[in-house]
Amino acid sequence: MTQSNRVYRLLMVDDDELDRRHLVRLLELQAPGRCEIEHAVDGTSGLAAMSARNYDCVLLDYDLPDMSGLKFLGQAVESGELPCVVVLVTGHGSEAIAIEAKNLGAQDYLVKDQLDQGSLWRAVKQAITERELHVRLAGTLADLTAANAALEAEACTRMTVENALRAAKEVAEQATRDFTVANTALEEEAHIRTAVEVALRAAKEIAEQATRDFTVANAALEEEARIRMAIEVALRATKEAAEEANRAKTRFVAMVTHELRTPLNGILGYAQLLRIEGGLTDQQDARVDAMMTAGRHLLDMIERVLDFASIETGKMELHPVAVSVHDLAEGCIAFIGPMATEHTLGLRLASSHDAPRMIMADPSRLRQVLLNLLGNAVKYTESGSVELRMLAGSTPGGLRIEVIDTGPGISDEAKKRLFQDFERMEASASVEGTGLGLAISARIVGLMGGKIGYQDAPAGGSIFWLDLPSAEIVVVAPPEAKMPAHPISGIRVLLVDDIAMNRDVIGAFLRAAGHEVLLAEGGQEAVRLAFEQNFDLILMDVRMPEMDGLEATRHIRKLPPPRGQAPVLALTANSFPEQIAQCREAGMDGHVAKPVDYATLMEAIADTIARAPSCWTEDFPVTAPPEAVAPAVPRFDRAVLDQTLEFMWPAEIVPNLHLLHARQEQMLLALDERAAPAVLADNAHALASAAGMFGFAALSAVGRRFERAVALDLPETEFLTVQLRTETSVALATLEGLLREDRIRHA
Amino acid sequence: MSAEAGAGGVILAENDALMRGLIRSILSRAGHNVFPAANGAEAVMLAGGFRAGLVLLDIAMPRLNGLLACEAIRALPGYARVPIVILTGYSDIRLRRTARRLGADDFITKPFRPSDLLARLAAHLDQASNA
Numbered sequence: 002m003t004q005s006n007r008v009y010r011l012l013m014v015d016d017d018e019l020d021r022r023h024l025v026r027l028l029e030l031q032a033p034g035r036c037e038i039e040h041a042v043d044g045t046s047g048l049a050a051m052s053a054r055n056y057d058c059v060l061l062d063y064d065l066p067d068m069s070g071l072k073f074l075g076q077a078v079e080s081g082e083l084p085c086v087v088v089l090v091t092g093h094g095s096e097a098i099a100i101e102a103k104n105l106g107a108q109d110y111l112v113k114d115q116l117d118q119g120s121l122w123r124a125v126k127q128a129i130t131e132r133e134l135h136v137r138l139a140g141t142l143a144d145l146t147a148a149n150a151a152l153e154a155e156a157c158t159r160m161t162v163e164n165a166l167r168a169a170k171e172v173a174e175q176a177t178r179d180f181t182v183a184n185t186a187l188e189e190e191a192h193i194r195t196a197v198e199v200a201l202r203a204a205k206e207i208a209e210q211a212t213r214d215f216t217v218a219n220a221a222l223e224e225e226a227r228i229r230m231a232i233e234v235a236l237r238a239t240k241e242a243a244e245e246a247n248r249a250k251t252r253f254v255a256m257v258t259h260e261l262r263t264p265l266n267g268i269l270g271y272a273q274l275l276r277i278e279g280g281l282t283d284q285q286d287a288r289v290d291a292m293m294t295a296g297r298h299l300l301d302m303i304e305r306v307l308d309f310a311s312i313e314t315g316k317m318e319l320h321p322v323a324v325s326v327h328d329l330a331e332g333c334i335a336f337i338g339p340m341a342t343e344h345t346l347g348l349r350l351a352s353s354h355d356a357p358r359m360i361m362a363d364p365s366r367l368r369q370v371l372l373n374l375l376g377n378a379v380k381y382t383e384s385g386s387v388e389l390r391m392l393a394g395s396t397p398g399g400l401r402i403e404v405i406d407t408g409p410g411i412s413d414e415a416k417k418r419l420f421q422d423f424e425r426m427e428a429s430a431s432v433e434g435t436g437l438g439l440a441i442s443a444r445i446v447g448l449m450g451g452k453i454g455y456q457d458a459p460a461g462g463s464i465f466w467l468d469l470p471s472a473e474i475v476v477v478a479p480p481e482a483k484m485p486a487h488p489i490s491g492i493r494v495l496l497v498d499d500i501a502m503n504r505d506v507i508g509a510f511l512r513a514a515g516h517e518v519l520l521a522e523g524g525q526e527a528v529r530l531a532f533e534q535n536f537d538l539i540l541m542d543v544r545m546p547e548m549d550g551l552e553a554t555r556h557i558r559k560l561p562p563p564r565g566q567a568p569v570l571a572l573t574a575n576s577f578p579e580q581i582a583q584c585r586e587a588g589m590d591g592h593v594a595k596p597v598d599y600a601t602l603m604e605a606i607a608d609t610i611a612r613a614p615s616c617w618t619e620d621f622p623v624t625a626p627p628e629a630v631a632p633a634v635p636r637f638d639r640a641v642l643d644q645t646l647e648f649m650w651p652a653e654i655v656p657n658l659h660l661l662h663a664r665q666e667q668m669l670l671a672l673d674e675r676a677a678p679a680v681l682a683d684n685a686h687a688l689a690s691a692a693g694m695f696g697f698a699a700l701s702a703v704g705r706r707f708e709r710a711v712a713l714d715l716p717e718t719e720f721l722t723v724q725l726r727t728e729t730s731v732a733l734a735t736l737e738g739l740l741r742e743d744r745i746r747h748a
Numbered sequence: 749m750s751a752e753a754g755a756g757g758v759i760l761a762e763n764d765a766l767m768r769g770l771i772r773s774i775l776s777r778a779g780h781n782v783f784p785a786a787n788g789a790e791a792v793m794l795a796g797g798f799r800a801g802l803v804l805l806d807i808a809m810p811r812l813n814g815l816l817a818c819e820a821i822r823a824l825p826g827y828a829r830v831p832i833v834i835l836t837g838y839s840d841i842r843l844r845r846t847a848r849r850l851g852a853d854d855f856i857t858k859p860f861r862p863s864d865l866l867a868r869l870a871a872h873l874d875q876a877s878n879a
């Protein structure tokens with residue numbers, strides 16, 4: 002290094018010239034020619050020189066005139082002039098100043114008094130060397146730091162690269178794995194695809210086959226449809242022919258049986274006459290008795306065949322009225338009683354407490370079914386007893402009736418055919434019957450909406466049961482006690498019948514009872530006789546050629562009193578409510594069903610004569626009979642009205658009654674205007690429901706029947722029209738009375 | 749009246765205004781919430797709008813009779829177990845059978861006793877709520 006020969010540029014900042022010379026001399030002595038020294042006499046000029054030139058070293062006096070050496074150092078540091086070496090030279094020795102000077106950047110500290118030849122130079126040289134070393138070291142350090150930073154950067158880069166590599170590796174590995182999985186999946190898919198393709202091909206084949214099959218089937222179906230159509234046409238033709246034949250057969254059966262009935266009635270009548278007139282020996286009496294029994298049996302069978310025919314042709318209609326279950330049962334027991342006694346069988350009636358007491362049913366048809374079951378039970382039971390049980394039905398308000406016997410029971414084979422037509426028990430050759438009884442019973446029960454069935458009795462024997470649906474009704478009024486009519490005699494009777502035999506038999510009955518009898522062969526003759534003479538009673542056949550009994554009666558009723566008021570008793574072929582109502586509407590006072598039984602006839606006559614005066618004191622037009630059609634149905638039932646009103650909002654009662662009033666007026670208007678059947682039926686339908694709700698039972702019942710009759714154009718429409726008009730008018734008047742009642746008005 | 753009477757309400761289809769008003773009065777006084785309809789179609793539309801607790805249908809009605817309405821309502825979602833009661837002036841056994849076949853739960857003939865009607869409806873509502 003050439004440093005040792007280098008000339009140092011020094012700045013000497015000192016206000017004392019002597020001191021400056023001293024220091025210069027010292028340096029010249031120590032290192033001649035090695036220092037180029039400039040001078041500054043105060044701090045300010047020193048600082049200016051420092052900022053103007055670079056010095057290797059500054060020799061600074063502590064005590065300057067304008068500032069202390071320390072302050073100089075501070076300012077030099079502030080102005081950035083202190084990379085150069087400063088040696089503080091001062092006259093006073095003080096450690097505190099030395100430390101502070103060093104802190105401010107002074108390289109060394111010398112005391113003027115202690116300076117010798119070598120120490121100043123050494124201090125200067127050393128300070129400069131230290132400084133240079135320091136600078137060099139700083140450079141090396143910087144280099145090192147840079148190198149280190151470079152290294153770190155490289156390490157960092159390397160790590161980044163490494164990380165990137167690792168990540169890449171992982172990605173690659175993952176990709177490999179994924180690829181494997183994907184490959185597997187692809188393989189799988191390929192398999193599935195193959196399978197699907199196979200399945201599709203199979204499905205396609207199946208579909209194609211199905212299409213082919215379908216085409217074939219379709220053709221077959223079309224062919225079948227054509228065949229079917231042809232068959233249907235043929236069947237319909239055959240069916241129509243068969244139905245027509247069946248209708249013809251049924252008409253024939255009905256006609257024949259009807260024709261059979263008239264002479265048979267005659268035979269029975271004459272037989273009765275023989276006994277009434279008396280004078281027979283015991284043997285003769287017994288023979289007449291047998292004749293009558295056989296005749297009644299024959300009549301019964303004829304009735305059944307007729308029944309069957311009427312069911313077949315749909316002519317059998319039910320005429321439900323309120324029926325006392327107990328009375329009906331007792332009636333049947335009383336009827337069968339003698340037969341049971343004859344077979345030495347016990348006969349019992351049992352009624353469960355929860356069985357309905359009153360039901361809506363056709364009493365004659367229900368009786369017919371019960372008598373058939375009881376009759377069979379008695380016929381087929383050799384010993385033991387027969388019991389009739391009245392029970393609660395399977396539906397609320399329904400009635401179940403059981404007939405239980407201790408007979409032989411019924412074989413399984415026979416059970417299957419029990420309710421079929423013309424089936425009879427094998428073991429019944431000795432028992433008489435048509436084989437129609439159960440078939441008819443089953444159909445009647447079916448018409449009633451009920452069920453009939455058989456089960457084995459637990460103790461052997463049979464149970465025949467009927468289950469009738471909800472038909473229980475509330476007893477609206479206790480039935481009026483019938484006053485027993487006193488037998489009467491010696492009255493004058495006009496007997497009208499077109500059949501001579503009937504005139505003969507009934508005439509004989511009447512004469513036997515001590516009555517005076519005049520005969521008429523037809524309606525016109527009857528009207529003439531009734532006009533000419535007084536009669537206490539007219540017995541009028543209903544079905545007669547030319548003028549029938551109804552028309553004749555209407556004419557008689559127009560005669561002046563008292564002849565026009567003679568009681569008329571109808572002789573009817575059956576006792577359907579319609580027919581009875583028709584008779585009443587025509588002005589008749591009662592009816593007797595044919596075949597005429599002596600006792601029944603006498604009772605009816607007595608009854609009619611007893612009631613006759615009251616019939617005529619009532620102020621009713623003759624076309625409006627005082628009694629309702631079906632006597633069991635009350636015209637107006639206050640209790641029903643009250644109950645309905647009780648369940649309504651009080652404020653809605655009067656408006657609803659006014660609506661009913663309007664509905665009734667509308668009905669009358671429709672009747673008067675002879676509105677179209679559909680309109681009449683609609684009106685009656687709506688009226689029937691509402692009237693029934695408000696207690697107008699008869700109007701409700703007649704409305705229903707009218708609705709049906711007018712819709713089906715039944716023959717009774719005309720009669721029901723009159724009846725409906727009457728019932729509507731009466732109900733209207735009743736309703737108007739109700740609307741005036743305070744209790745209703747202020748409800 | 750019965751606790752469940754108000755729940756769901758009763759759809760009442762009856763074309764005759766008098767009977768409809770009367771039945772509505774009886775039902776509402778007994779605590780039922782009544783939704784009246786003047787024909788079968790209206791009843792079906794009502795039933796389609798909400799789930800009634802019970803449906804009461806007359807048979808003879810214009811624009812969808814009660815039996816067809818019964819079948820339609822029975823098929824509505826939520827109506828599989830809702831009691832449907834036929835209330836009619838007709839008592840024909842064939843109508844009863846048809847009504848049952850088309851999903852009706854009961855068949856009541858008019859005229860009826862209000863107490864009977866309410867008791868039958870209450871029984872059906874009971875049964876439906878216990879099921």
